[in-house]
Amino acid sequence: MLKDEKKLIKRCLKGEKKAMEMLVVNYQKGIYNYFYRNIRNSETAADLTQDIFLKVFSKLGSYDFKYKFSTWIYTMSHNLLIDYYRKKKNLSFTTFASANDGYIEFEDKTVDTGEEVLSNMEKKERIWSAVDKLPDEYRELIVMRYINDLKYYEISQILEIPMGTLKNKIFRAKKKLFKIMRGENEK
Amino acid sequence: MRNKHMTDEEIVLYIDNGISIENRIRIDEHLKKCSVCKAKMKEYQEIEKHLKEPILYAPPVDLLNNIKQKIWEKKLSFEEVFIGFMVTFSGIAAILAFIIYRYGFEFFYNIPFMKLSLPSLIKTGINNLYELFYVLKKIYFMIDAGFLRKIIIPRYGLSMLLLFILIVISYLKRDIIIKGRK
Numbered sequence: 365m366l367k368d369e370k371k372l373i374k375r376c377l378k379g380e381k382k383a384m385e386m387l388v389v390n391y392q393k394g395i396y397n398y399f400y401r402n403i404r405n406s407e408t409a410a411d412l413t414q415d416i417f418l419k420v421f422s423k424l425g426s427y428d429f430k431y432k433f434s435t436w437i438y439t440m441s442h443n444l445l446i447d448y449y450r451k452k453k454n455l456s457f458t459t460f461a462s463a464n465d466g467y468i469e470f471e472d473k474t475v476d477t478g479e480e481v482l483s484n485m486e487k488k489e490r491i492w493s494a495v496d497k498l499p500d501e502y503r504e505l506i507v508m509r510y511i512n513d514l515k516y517y518e519i520s521q522i523l524e525i526p527m528g529t530l531k532n533k534i535f536r537a538k539k540k541l542f543k544i545m546r547g548e549n550e551k
Numbered sequence: 552m553r554n555k556h557m558t559d560e561e562i563v564l565y566i567d568n569g570i571s572i573e574n575r576i577r578i579d580e581h582l583k584k585c586s587v588c589k590a591k592m593k594e595y596q597e598i599e600k601h602l603k604e605p606i607l608y609a610p611p612v613d614l615l616n617n618i619k620q621k622i623w624e625k626k627l628s629f630e631e632v633f634i635g636f637m638v639t640f641s642g643i644a645a646i647l648a649f650i651i652y653r654y655g656f657e658f659f660y661n662i663p664f665m666k667l668s669l670p671s672l673i674k675t676g677i678n679n680l681y682e683l684f685y686v687l688k689k690i691y692f693m694i695d696a697g698f699l700r701k702i703i704i705p706r707y708g709l710s711m712l713l714l715f716i717l718i719v720i721s722y723l724k725r726d727i728i729i730k731g732r733k
């Protein structure tokens with residue numbers, strides 16, 4: 365764990381306003397993007413991000429310094445996301461359930477786009493909109509690994525799954541991504 | 552056996568550097584000869600490259616402020632208020648007790664304003680109203696208003712009020728207190 369971050373957290377524990385603000389600034393982008401990528405709604409993502417920081421400061425006293433702070437904060441975020449999915453699922457049962465409820469359906473850009481003429485940015489956008497189409501579980505893995513830049517051992521701690529299982533899941537997520545990119549919509 | 556195409560798993564592991572040197576050599580050999588696997592490898596590498604440079608969105612501009620507002624609004628628990636009160640009040644009481652023990656009540660009587668009668672004290676206060684106002688304004692701006700309202704007053708407000716009452720009482724009764732000692 366970064367020495368500076370440890371210091372920052374200790375200052376937060378003393379109730380230092382500036383330190384708390386700095387901690388929010390350091391993590392808000394990552395947390396916001398984690399939620400936004402997973403649920404594709406900026407308002408909800410902002411609300412959930414806010415909830416996370418309120419939780420962080422009310423539970424900071426119980427934070428164990430032997431773990432990385434990022435592991436701790438993303439564990440809370442993961443739990444909140446699961447909670448959100450569950451609530452949403454219950455809600456859509458009472459109204460009317462839709463198969464695509466979890467994400468926005470993007471139009472398929474894979475068809476008839478001369479591969480070679482695509483710019484770098486367009487390719488990137490295509491890949492990330494393919495990430496949006498992944499099943500919830502796989503998408504979260506890709507988001508944690510590449511958006512939040514978490515290490516494999518951190519993700520395995522957050523999800524409480526063995527490293528081998530995690531690596532296998534990430535491989536499956538990438539394979540699925542590859543299939544979506546190619547427009548092969550197999551099960 | 553050597554001519555078998557690579558599996559997706561092998562390709563992903565190859566890119567992730569999660570493959571043994573033996574297998575790496577075998578795959579490199581195969582890639583030289585097989586354009587199918589080479590193309591597939593290129594596609595996977597392309598995906599990996601773009602995943603590693605993700606598109607990040609800026610959080611809403613008011614997010615930080617909303618969070619800050621919510622944090623400072625957090626209500627103090629009874630324990631926090633009680634401990635804050637006990638600590639400050641007993642601290643101040645200890646200082647006062649020490650002064651009285653060491654110098655007696657005369658110490659307070661020697662503070663200039665204690666020598667004034669109540670009407671003249673009020674008169675002095677009014678004459679210096681501008682200075683008083685100026686000092687208060689300065690203190691107010693030095694300490695963040697929200698901080699004062701949400702942290703200082705709930706924790707220490709009660710002890711400050713009690714202390715103020717004590718000072719007022721001892722001022723009004725100063726003659727009795729001093730006479731009593733003599």
Ligand SMILES: [Zn+2]
Pocket residue numbers: 554555556557581585586587588589
């Ligand atoms: Zn091949």
